[in-house]
Amino acid sequence: MKKPIFQNLVRAARRCAVLGAALGASVALAAEDVSIPLTEQAIEAAGIETKPIEKSSGSDELVVPGTVTVPPQQLHMVAAPAAGLVETLLVSPDEEVKEGDAIATLKSSELIESQRAFLQAAADAALAGEKLRRDEQLYKERIIAERRLLVTRAEATQARALLDARAQQLALDGMSEQAIETLRKERRLGAALTVRAPVAGVILARHATVGDRIQASSPLVTIARLDPIWVNLQIPIGRSVGLDRADRVVMPSLGVEGKLIRIGRTVDPATQSVTAVAEFSPGKSAVRPGQAVQAILRLRGAGGTQWRVPADAVVHLREHDWIFVRADDGFRAVSVKLVAETPQFASVQAPLAATDRVATRGMLTLLAELAARDPNAK
Template identity: 70%
Template sequence: MRHHHLLPLILTLACVCGLPASGAPPNGQAANQDILVKLTEEQIHAAGVETQPVEAESGVGEIVVPGVVSVPPQQLRIVAAPAAGLVETLLVAPDEDVKEGDPIATLKSSELVEAQRAFLLAMSEAALAVEKLRRDEQLFKERIIAERRLIVTRAEAAQARATLDERAQILALAGMTEPEIAALRKDRKLAAVLMVRAPLGGTILQRHGTTGERVAASAPLVTIARLDPIWVNLQVPLGRAVALDSVERVHLPSAGLDGKLIRVGRTVDSATQSVTAVAEFRPGRSPLRPGQALTAILRVKGGGSSQWRVPADAVVSHLNHSWVFVRVPEGFRAIPVTLVSETPQFASVQGPLAVGERVATRGLLTLLAELAEAESK
């Protein structure tokens, strides 16, 4: 039976015993001091209290936490329809790998036809403006026209070039490549079908559009992601967050991968009281898939303080601190400790313990009630 989630019960016991809601002991005793819980041998036996010995530890512990695989946001791209039109074909399927520039879909678009027509018109107007400027420059040299007319002609030519550049940019935004725009300049042949291409290499995660569907401009067609490196979002209990600064590496047992912790969140999930940490992995051929739930092991290196290994059931939360109950002749001594890491079987703690001391692992509800009563005196 685990006791880390007994805080509501302990607060109830504290209220019954007259402790203030703030969690501070009424007699002014500091929360970081050990407290003697006096019990006779008969009381200990009746409460079913059992103990196990404290063991010295090398200073490296583990925290087992759940995680979910996700794609780094900078490696995720939604390919949208560059212009309104009819989806003629979708050329890729989910989980298919594509390279940058590979065809994704074809669109029939009247907007594309109109944009090409406007481009050709701007190209003709720019050519006329250049010819008019050449003619007026010659007439000005022969003193046939005034300089004011030449200035106006130069401004008109500059405006025509700017309009042509604008129309070329509109075609590029509509999905036409530079070679396609160059071919339009040369052949002056309008294309009704637009080829949508992959903006980056990766894996198709999802198809949003369907063949034969009429879509608006910017409507999503497919989602592409680059899956190497990949992230795992870890949910770390708030009480263990202090150990995240000492994490050396993150291990995924199911995939046999080791990664590194790259980010620790500053906010706490109100529902789970956990902190989100992000670990990065190079999966290679390992089948890590976005959305996959898995278990991660955080390898934690202890600090300079003495570190001990105790059964996980021996560590309890009380008054926002972690405690263990050490057996002494008078009963038990409640000692505050720092929880460094934890597995389902064992916990690594730092505190004033010694090899050979025995800590309580069963019957802790009775000890907690006696602790609350001792604090109230």
């Protein structure tokens, strides 16, 4: 798979080496046809070979490498709600879980302290409520002043607020509403804590092991929803102009088809490529995060007459793409607009004829001649 994926990069590197040898200095060619007279003997000696061209159907393809990744909004990090000892981990990587499934059990002294504080707050709230009911009765009988009733009412409100806060802390510690209610009624403390999956998905990684002592908010597992899935495509900067014409993105080896949802605005300095993001709905296809894939971008026609030429026939010289067309007296260097490219063929727009043949090998001689005819060459 690696050879077709990186064939374009290899071809580009080869072209750059050829251009460097041919030019050796700064060259600024105009985007105009240039005649390169060569005899038959010179063409044969240079090893120049030609191939025919054909009219393009109007739709093009761009083959690029990519890496499968999970959309960030579909990643969920499950953390320990309280500090404690990891007693058991109940899931393994690549295992599917449903929302509410048990993931791990912890032994937590912090949980015991939170339960104790909750029971104390419940007792204080009950006492404050009873005091309020008594003072309301005394106020009705005009035994106490209104100011005392207002103070008692404020104390009861504060006690209920503290109880709610303690209950919320237990919920953050991983206790369900039913478990909190049971604690209130039975007043039995427990150090065991079950961590449950907040969403359905697949376990991508475990970040703790049995026996670890962890702090609150320490990561336990990562859960991901894998439908839809993203593929980060590496697009050579020279081929990124026509990406707005991408109709579909296909991964033939995996049997899935998706769409382009985002085109990057920055360039990787190491690879001189732009990252484009394609979205797929994998279904039952074996598309896995981290997987290296090859994708084909189906591009709509750019308008105008398009020609399909061998990919090796197109060379890039400074700011223009060129092909060398066979002529009666040798060759004609034609500036073309590169619309799309696959490892085998390139689609170009240029004033060509169906009977034309283009050079595909022996390009060094032609490039040297092209550079020598540039009026700005030194």
